[in-house]
Amino acid sequence: MRRLTRSRGRVLTAVLVLCAVAAAAAVGIWLQFGERHALDTRYRAGGAAPDRVDIAASVQRVDAAGRELVLRLLVTPRGNLAEAGGVSPAETLTLQTSSSVRGDLTFPAHSRISTVDVPVTLSAGSITDYPFDAYETTLEFGAAVRDDDAVPVRMTLTNNDALFAADVGAAEAGGAAVFEVGLERSTSVLIFAVFMMAAMWALAVAVLIGAWFLVTRRKGLTWPALGWMAATLFALAAFRNTAPGSPPIGSLLDYIAFLWAETVIAFCVVTVVVTGMRAESHPADPPPASP
Structure with a gap:
């Protein structure tokens, strides 16, 4: 009788351990899925005019100690602004940026446009608050050709830094794309x-x-x-x-x-x-x- 009771106790303990392991694995999968979904989220601002400039931007790396992030940009002119299906602009194209981005970007006419990495300054927050530190910045991109003639911009922003979670507010202001970006440590x-x-x-x-x-x-x-x-x-x-x-x-x-x-x-x-x-x-x- 005692052996039977001990055997049942061992079986029950093994079942409880397996259930605890399964529950922990399920919670881990759920958390990972949430972070993956956050990284795959795309934030959009701007209209869909036929003659416009499309900007695909992604946060590649956040340097909390240096208080800046690296933003990778791929600029694609559309409609009458483009040549060769958007590979090069028909006229010299200038991207006008906010003060947090270090300088405007100019793409010569008839020249192939490639991706470019630009540093963006972060405000608020301090790395000494780790792991509860948080930062923010404002991204604003407008476009102009010829004699500073403004053209519409449609911009997409994503976050590729798995160490940070992004909270983004997107808006359009006078044909320019504006993003209010908040960054904090990811759940993991x-x-x-x-x-x-x-x-x-x-x-x-x-x-x-x-x-x-x-x-x-x-x-x-x-x-x-x-x-x-x-x-x-x-x-x-x-x-x-x-x-x-x-x-x-x-x-x-x-x-x-x-x-x-x-x-x-x-x-x-x-x-x-x-x-x-x-x-x-x-x-x-x-x-x-x-x-």
């Missing part, structure tokens, strides 16, 4: 950063419990335990450097978890060594022999 980065902070505190508490056990029971210099504590001290530094986006020292991640965990572990190592040395120097008196 946020989850991993929170996990890192929780793991750092968990390891620090584990070392603290081990040190308390060694000190209160006067275990002396227990070298395996000291090796584990010292290894944890240096392993946390390497673990911290794996944070996505390479945040600098002094970010919120450090002040919430990393610096405190390192302090606790270092204090535990020193305390165990000092008390262990005293225990080894003054061993407890052996119990008296029985008559």
Whole structure:
């Protein structure tokens, strides 16, 4: 009877473990699908006039430390503005940009247009708020030919940086395409950063419990335990450097978890060594022999 009960308990435990694994995998797939959908989202602004300039823009990389992003542009003239199916403009084409984009872009007439990467300045936010830092910028693109004659623009914007999620507002103003872009850390980065902070505190508490056990029971210099504590001290530094986006020292991640965990572990190592040395120097008196 006892064997049957134990067998049922083991089966139930195995079923619960499999269900927990399946649930975790399902949540992971759901989160990944959401991020993939966000990266595939296209934001559009501008009309569909036959003689216009189409701009396909994509955020290639966000440099939070440098407070800028790299925007890749593919400009395609349409209708009477184009030659060879939009490969080159019939007249010199100028893209007029907002102040956050470094300078206007000019494409000579009858010359092939290729993709171009332009830096865009970010405002607000600070990387020291990692992983909760957020940024914003305004993108405005208008087009002109001849003697600054304005032509309509239709623009599509996408985000290709998996480390950041984009919140975009699109509008049209006087034939120009305008995008209000907000950037914040993606869900995967946020989850991993929170996990890192929780793991750092968990390891620090584990070392603290081990040190308390060694000190209160006067275990002396227990070298395996000291090796584990010292290894944890240096392993946390390497673990911290794996944070996505390479945040600098002094970010919120450090002040919430990393610096405190390192302090606790270092204090535990020193305390165990000092008390262990005293225990080894003054061993407890052996119990008296029985008559």
